[in-house]
Amino acid sequence: MHAVVTSQGISIVKQWGEGTSEWRGSEYCRKVAENAGKIRFSHVQDCILDIQCPMESVTLVNVRRCVVQCQEIHRSLFLTEAHECEFFVTSQQCRIHDSSSSIFYLEVSGQPVIENCEGLSFAPLSEEETTSQWNKVQDFQWIQAAPSPNWKELPQSSRRSFANACASHEETAK
DSSP states (O other), X not given: OXXXXXTTEEEEEEOOTTTTSOBOSSOOOOOGGGGTTEEEEEEEESOEEEEOXXXXXXXXXXXXXXXXXXXXXXXXXXXXXXXXXXXXXXXXXXXXXXXXXXXXXXXXXXXXXXXXXXXXXXXXXXXXXXXXXXXXXXXXXXXXXXXXXXXXXXXXXXXOOHHHHHHHHXXXXX
């Protein structure tokens, strides 16, 4: 499924095969105006989620095999149980819990925080010189001088754009 979130709400752009790309669970997007710029998605899998409107905060819970873009979060992105996903995010703060095997392209003013995670990769959202803290990841489960084994910088040769990630996701979902 390819979902686009705007200030008008949510619309489904494209849906693939019966049963493989549907929303899981009962909690969907609430209207932005009713939630003071806060949005929450839970139990979403095999989806492209493109949040195109400014948000105060975004919360994602139990997200699997998704490509998520939200490049205008004024405060925080909160993730819990994100697995095999790619995120393209601009925010002040990024907090990631109980997640694995995911890639984060970030433009953040605060240091990303991970807890109880493994196999995460981080890269800058833009290759332009910025003050982003994308590579200053704080692992709350790893309080040692040695680098955390739970995250790494994504090699330049493995990086891709949101459009490329979506194209790859669509091809896999067919």
